Amino acid sequence: MFDALAQRLDRISSSLKSRGRISQADLDEALAEIRAALLDADVELSVVRAFLDGVRSRCELEALSRSLTPGQQVVRAVNDELIAALGGEPLKVTYASRPPTVILLAGLQGAGKTTAAAKLASWFKSQGRSPLLVAADLQRPAAVEQLRILGGQAGVPVFTRATDPVDVAVGGVEEAARVGRDVCIIDTAGRLAIDEALMDEVRTISARTSPHYTFLVIDAMTGQDAVQTARRFHDVLDLDGVIVTKLDGDARGGVALSVRTVVGKPIVFASVGERLADLDLFYPERMASRILGMGDVLSLIDQAERSMDADVVQSTAERMMGGQFTLDDFLAQLAQVRKMGSLGGLMRLMPGMNKDMREAADQLDDREVDRIEAIVRSMTSPERADPTIVDASRRQRIARGSGTTVVQVNQLLRQFKEMQKMMRGMASGGMPNVPGMGGMSGKLARAAARRMPQSELPPQLAALAGPGTGAPSAPLAAPRPAPARGGKKKKGGRVTPPKHR
Amino acid sequence: MSHTVLWLLIAVAAVVLVSATVGLVRVRRRRALESGRPPSVTAAARAPVVAAPAEAEAVAVAPPIAPAPPGDTLEAAEAPAAPELATRLGSARSLFDRVRALRGRTTVGADELAEVEEALLRADVGTATTTAILEAISASAAARTLGEDGVTGALRHELLALLGPVPAPLSAVVAPGRVAVWLFVGVNGVGKTTTIGKVAAAESKELPVLLAAADTFRAAAADQLETWADRVGCDVVRADEGADPGAVVHDALHRAASKHIPLVLADTAGRLHNKANLLEELKKVRRVADREPGQVAEVLLVLDATTGQNAIAQAREFSEAVGVTGIVLTKLDGTARGGVVLAVQRELGIPVRLVGVGEQAEDLVAFDPAGFVDALLGE
Numbered sequence: 001m002f003d004a005l006a007q008r009l010d011r012i013s014s015s016l017k018s019r020g021r022i023s024q025a026d027l028d029e030a031l032a033e034i035r036a037a038l039l040d041a042d043v044e045l046s047v048v049r050a051f052l053d054g055v056r057s058r059c060e061l062e063a064l065s066r067s068l069t070p071g072q073q074v075v076r077a078v079n080d081e082l083i084a085a086l087g088g089e090p091l092k093v094t095y096a097s098r099p100p101t102v103i104l105l106a107g108l109q110g111a112g113k114t115t116a117a118a119k120l121a122s123w124f125k126s127q128g129r130s131p132l133l134v135a136a137d138l139q140r141p142a143a144v145e146q147l148r149i150l151g152g153q154a155g156v157p158v159f160t161r162a163t164d165p166v167d168v169a170v171g172g173v174e175e176a177a178r179v180g181r182d183v184c185i186i187d188t189a190g191r192l193a194i195d196e197a198l199m200d201e202v203r204t205i206s207a208r209t210s211p212h213y214t215f216l217v218i219d220a221m222t223g224q225d226a227v228q229t230a231r232r233f234h235d236v237l238d239l240d241g242v243i244v245t246k247l248d249g250d251a252r253g254g255v256a257l258s259v260r261t262v263v264g265k266p267i268v269f270a271s272v273g274e275r276l277a278d279l280d281l282f283y284p285e286r287m288a289s290r291i292l293g294m295g296d297v298l299s300l301i302d303q304a305e306r307s308m309d310a311d312v313v314q315s316t317a318e319r320m321m322g323g324q325f326t327l328d329d330f331l332a333q334l335a336q337v338r339k340m341g342s343l344g345g346l347m348r349l350m351p352g353m354n355k356d357m358r359e360a361a362d363q364l365d366d367r368e369v370d371r372i373e374a375i376v377r378s379m380t381s382p383e384r385a386d387p388t389i390v391d392a393s394r395r396q397r398i399a400r401g402s403g404t405t406v407v408q409v410n411q412l413l414r415q416f417k418e419m420q421k422m423m424r425g426m427a428s429g430g431m432p433n434v435p436g437m438g439g440m441s442g443k444l445a446r447a448a449a450r451r452m453p454q455s456e457l458p459p460q461l462a463a464l465a466g467p468g469t470g471a472p473s474a475p476l477a478a479p480r481p482a483p484a485r486g487g488k489k490k491k492g493g494r495v496t497p498p499k500h501r
Numbered sequence: 502m503s504h505t506v507l508w509l510l511i512a513v514a515a516v517v518l519v520s521a522t523v524g525l526v527r528v529r530r531r532r533a534l535e536s537g538r539p540p541s542v543t544a545a546a547r548a549p550v551v552a553a554p555a556e557a558e559a560v561a562v563a564p565p566i567a568p569a570p571p572g573d574t575l576e577a578a579e580a581p582a583a584p585e586l587a588t589r590l591g592s593a594r595s596l597f598d599r600v601r602a603l604r605g606r607t608t609v610g611a612d613e614l615a616e617v618e619e620a621l622l623r624a625d626v627g628t629a630t631t632t633a634i635l636e637a638i639s640a641s642a643a644a645r646t647l648g649e650d651g652v653t654g655a656l657r658h659e660l661l662a663l664l665g666p667v668p669a670p671l672s673a674v675v676a677p678g679r680v681a682v683w684l685f686v687g688v689n690g691v692g693k694t695t696t697i698g699k700v701a702a703a704e705s706k707e708l709p710v711l712l713a714a715a716d717t718f719r720a721a722a723a724d725q726l727e728t729w730a731d732r733v734g735c736d737v738v739r740a741d742e743g744a745d746p747g748a749v750v751h752d753a754l755h756r757a758a759s760k761h762i763p764l765v766l767a768d769t770a771g772r773l774h775n776k777a778n779l780l781e782e783l784k785k786v787r788r789v790a791d792r793e794p795g796q797v798a799e800v801l802l803v804l805d806a807t808t809g810q811n812a813i814a815q816a817r818e819f820s821e822a823v824g825v826t827g828i829v830l831t832k833l834d835g836t837a838r839g840g841v842v843l844a845v846q847r848e849l850g851i852p853v854r855l856v857g858v859g860e861q862a863e864d865l866v867a868f869d870p871a872g873f874v875d876a877l878l879g880e
Contacts, residue, residue: 036628042809045622109832109860110690110805139860141728142721149720149742192835219690223625223809225837246689249773251811274689274718 027059030074041291043254044227047261055081079288085257087284091241091266096212099182100132102173104211105243106202106233109190111217112245114143116271117187118150119279124183125156132181133158134172136165136205139189147187154276157181165189169205186211193232203236213240215268218259220244221251230259239263245271247290248278256287325423327384327416331376334369374402375412387413609642613652624840624877627810630847634659657874663843664870668827668852671700673708673764675796680757682750682765682790685829686783686819687803689771692831694722696803696857697766698729699865705735709762713753714739715746715786718770726768732862736762746770746782747789754795765795774818787823801854803829806839816845827854830868834858838877 031052038048058077095101103120105113117133124131133151135158137143144160151158159172169186176184188205191198206214214237216230233239242263244256247270256267267282316329376384378401383390390398390413392406399406614635621631638655641647648654673681683700685693697712704710712730714737716722723739730737738753750767757765769786772779791797802825804812819825830839830853842853853868 039622039628040810042625042811045619108807108835110692112690140725142724145721145724146719153720192832194836219805219807221688221805221808221811223807223837223841224623225625225807225835228836229807246773248776249688249811250775250814251809254809 027056027074031056034074034078037293038254038257038291041252041254041293042221042223042226042258043291044224044258044262047227047258050261051081051085051257054085075292079292082257082288082291083284086260086267086287088260089266091213091268093213093268095129095182099180100173100176100184101182101213102176102184102186102209102211104169104186104188104206104209104214104237105217106188106214106237107190107217108192108219108229109140111190111219112271113137113190113217114147114150114187115274116217116243116245116269116279117147117185118154118156119271119276120185120269121151121156121183122154122276123279124185125154129183130181131156131183131185132172132176132179134169134176134184134186135160136168136172136186137189138162138165138168143187143189150276165201166204166208170208173209193229199232199236206237214238215241215243216259216263217243217245218255220247220253220255221249222255224258226255227258227262230263234263234265239265241265241268243267243269243271244282247280248272252291252293253287254291257291320423325420327376327379327387328381330416331373331384334373334376371402371404371408372412375399375404375409378402387416609639609647609652609655614639617652617656621840624838625809625812626840627813627844630663630844633847634663653878657878660843660874660877661870663847664873665846665852667870668854668868670867671799671801671827671854673798675798678794679796680754680765680794681763681798682754682767682795683799683801684767684769684787684790684797684823685801685803686769686823686825687771688773688815691771691803691805691808692829692857693771693803694725694729694768695860696801696829696831696855696865697726697768698733699857699862700855701729701733701735701766702862703865704764704766705733708764709760710735711753711757711760711762711765712737713750713765713767715749715753716768716770717742717744717746717749722768722770729862736760746786750786750789750795751792754790754792758794765790774815774822780818780822783819784822799826799854800824801827801829802851803831804839804842804845806830806833807835807837808841810841810844812841813844813848816849816851820849820851825851827852829853829855829857831857834864839873840877 034055035048035052038051039045043051055074055078058081059074062073062077105117105120107113114137121131121133133147133156135144135147137147148158148160159168159175161168161171163171165188169188172186173184175181186205186209188202189198191202193199216233216237216239218226218230222229230239230242242256242259242265244253244259244267247253260267267287270280270282270287272278272280316325316333319325319329375398378398379387379390383394383398395406395409395413399409402409617638618631618635621634622628626634634656637659638647638652641655641658648658650657671683673683675681685697687693694716701710701712710733712726712735714723714726716726717740720742723737723742727737727739736756738749738756740749740752746769750765753765753767757763767786767790769783770779772783774780787797787800789795800823802816802819804815808815816825816828828842828845828851830842833839833856845851846853853873856866856868856873858864858866
């Protein structure tokens with residue numbers, strides 16, 4: 001975790017030097033820790049080295065901040081450097097003047113090309129284009145059938161032919177031109193970068209179809225070898241960009257940094273699930289947080305948006321805003337949250353946790369969640385609507401019915417009451433700083449608020465978001481490490497300049 | 502439990518508040534399950550389970566693939582690597598050129614350790630296990646117990662020590678009258694279905710095998726497995742997409758029982774290990790597989806050799822959920838070394854049983870620690 005890393009660094013760093021810069025010794029130790037963190041995140045060894053050199057230069061030039069500890073300052077430098085390395089010039093998709101715009105997907109076996117192809121088709125369709133999918137993977141059994149089915153789900157036609165991959169690809173592009181499809185997405189078979197014959201084949205496909213965009217599809221959990229693969233595919237195909245897949249897993253995703261550095265082409269999309277809608281634009285800031293082991297607030301919001309049932313959530317939110325959150329609402333929301341997947345995983349995505357919370361999150365046993373749910377379900381409807389009527393004998397009944405103890409029932413009721421109080425506070429204005437969360441709830445709300453055009457925001461959030469909103473998909477500003485000491489703020493200005501898109 | 506409750510409430514409230522007020526919530530279902538349709542089974546009518554006749558009682562241990570000759574791999578540094586494994590692996594020899602150059606070096610200074618460290622990290626062994634290995638080598642050097650092969654010998658020794666003995670062949674031994682089940686699990690894209698095809702090809706030479714297409718999520722997954730079944734010449738039990746995977750396993754078991762097929766290979770949908778609901782589903786599939794007439798004999802985690810440190814989390818979560826008995830390490834014919842299995846063995850004690858080295862039916866070999874280490878060291 002970001003904070004954990006900063007804390008660890010603080011423990012090793014010595015006191016501030018009078019010179020006002022981070023000492024070499026401090027820096028060396030700090031960078032060693034960062035090196036370990038990056039390697040654990042699967043960033044390739046040479047890339048780590050080069051990257052740390054960049055961080056070192058950055059730190060050496062920087063004057064020592066008075067509000068950040070040396071550890072935090074180093075981490076911030078690393079974060080900034082990561083964002084710069086991952087970002088850079090984004091890919092602009094421009095469409096060919098003479099359609100179709102041909103997109104070629106290549107990569108290792110199992111990377112997720114077929115799923116990505118279908119998602120891309122779906123995405124282009126949502127952009128108002130008329131894509132055609134070309135099933136040029138004739139190697140894997142039923143790959144064509146898979147693409148056919150996915151194409152059907154996306155509402156996009158799929159071109160198939162039982163000849164050979166090159167012929168299918170060429171035929172697909174011709175077909176697209178013939179019937180007026182303006183985007184042509186070619187799915188190819190997975191292949192090893194060292195398989196000469198297959199690399200020749202994909203080179204031929206590329207030569208004969210002249211793709212406007214060639215994307216390498218690579219799995220987020222790939223380790224050190226990613227670089228070899230990426231380099232070879234780039235040599236053969238002259239890549240335009242990279243799609244990183246399976247980011248809904250918990251792999252830290254260092255491969256993104258490695259490939260971005262080595263290939264020098266942008267990462268264009270992040271694939272975050274098995275459903276067609278699970279394709280995101282790539283956000284360097286989010287990836288940087290993830291690689292450093294920090295939470296990813298915005299992906300959390302995306303996940304929430306994708307998985308939840310609009311009506312249930314909407315009505316509950318309205319009730320919450322009106323200060324009326326009941327145990328019934330809680331139960332309904334619990335089901336929604338469960339749909340999002342592992343609760344432990346969810347909590348790992350949440351930043352701003354202090355150590356206790358993080359430990360609790362790590363230990364969060366979905367069985368405990370079951371227990372909580374059981375308790376609430378053991379209550380009668382009137383009890384859920386008004387927990388104040390739950391006296392001792394009712395508590396005993398509830399405990400028996402849910403297989404828990406009266407102590408546990410008491411705990412739940414007590415903390416629910418606290419939460420209700422908090423929500424009433426929220427409803428009457430302003431987001432509370434939930435103790436122990438380090439302003440996370442505020443961050444979440446601000447992040448969400450910034451994503452929406454000002455006019456659409458409910459008044460509470462509009463006030464929060466402040467001026468300057470409306471930029472679509474404006475990512476969360478790099479989190480400001482809280483000043484370690486309750487000392488003075490720097491005179492006359494911000495501690496950390498806000499990030500602007 | 503107090504922290505849990507508070508956290509839960511906070512999480513729920515925060516997520517709800519944010520997603521609702523952003524107002525972009527769309528209706529989604531994680532998996533569109535067809536409601537109420539029973540899975541259809543291509544097999545014949547579901548015959549009641551007949552009492553297993555006497556000859557089906559003792560199912561012999563099936564030797565899946567001839568394991569590589571073990572040999573005295575620890576002592577004889579000259580012993581050739583198991584030809585099968587080493588020759589089938591992709592050539593990434595340059596990775597360990599530096600280590601080979603250390604051959605004969607008997608001093609272990611910072612330079613030598615740095616070379617070894619780099620080689621191990623590049624092989625995805627990971628920082629924790631690499632550090633442990635380096636410490637062990639340093640300790641040997643300090644105690645002057647480095648053999649005549651110096652650093653490389655010590656390194657080989659440590660790696661072999663970590664990997665342990667040649668693992669036992671997969672076992673289909675179960676209680677009399679029960680059908681053995683080998684369950685294949687893992688995240689998306691690792692090669693579960695292809696592996697099952699290969700295992701089926703090898704096994705069906707010795708005994709009848711039935712495939713269960715319990716990946717009911719992925720488009721055309723059952724088709725893919727069916728193609729393998731045709732290639733290999735064995736039966737497959739499948740259902741419609743969206744059907745309950747447990748039901749497919751159940752049907753497969755009953756079919757196997759009625760046809761006196763002693764072994765069922767069950768494919769499952771790829772699933773990321775951080776998705777609790779999917780792990781729950783997998784637990785349920787395992788429970789069904791373990792119920793009469795079935796009995797789970799092996800749970801194989803299929804792991805992609807290109808995977809980095811995340812493999813450890815995969816192994817941990819899957820093992821906690823369904824109890825993994827071994828790993829099938831796939832795609833080792835590429836340039837990735839799969840060194841993370843050392844970390845998995847060290848931290849979780851889960852051994853590699855099989856290695857996949859290509860997409861064809863014969864591209865499966867028994868795991869041979871010595872061969873693996875030799876390939877790792879670029880011998």
